Amino acid sequence: MELTSKVVEQFLLRTGKRGEKTLTVLGKIYPDIYSLLETEIGQAILEDDILRHDALLTKIYREETTPQELAEFRFLRDYRLPKVIGKIKEYFELFKQIK
16 A cells, blocks of 8 residues: 555544644654655655554553553654654655766
């Protein structure tokens, strides 16, 4: 499944306010995330992480998380997503220089 604007729209219709909160949180933490979602490589790499982040954020909000899930959430938030976004952003900046 490609993470296109249509998929994001369907995600928001399905998840409502919770989905909006997830995208808002991700957008604040990683301002470049939206531009990466416009690329095929960005969609492919970020899709699973974003959907998992949403699932974990929901469990945290409902206070239903295990210690392992909290650790996974922190890993996604503090390490995985920033690292992946940074690498993709760096790739595109270097690609522009080569052009």
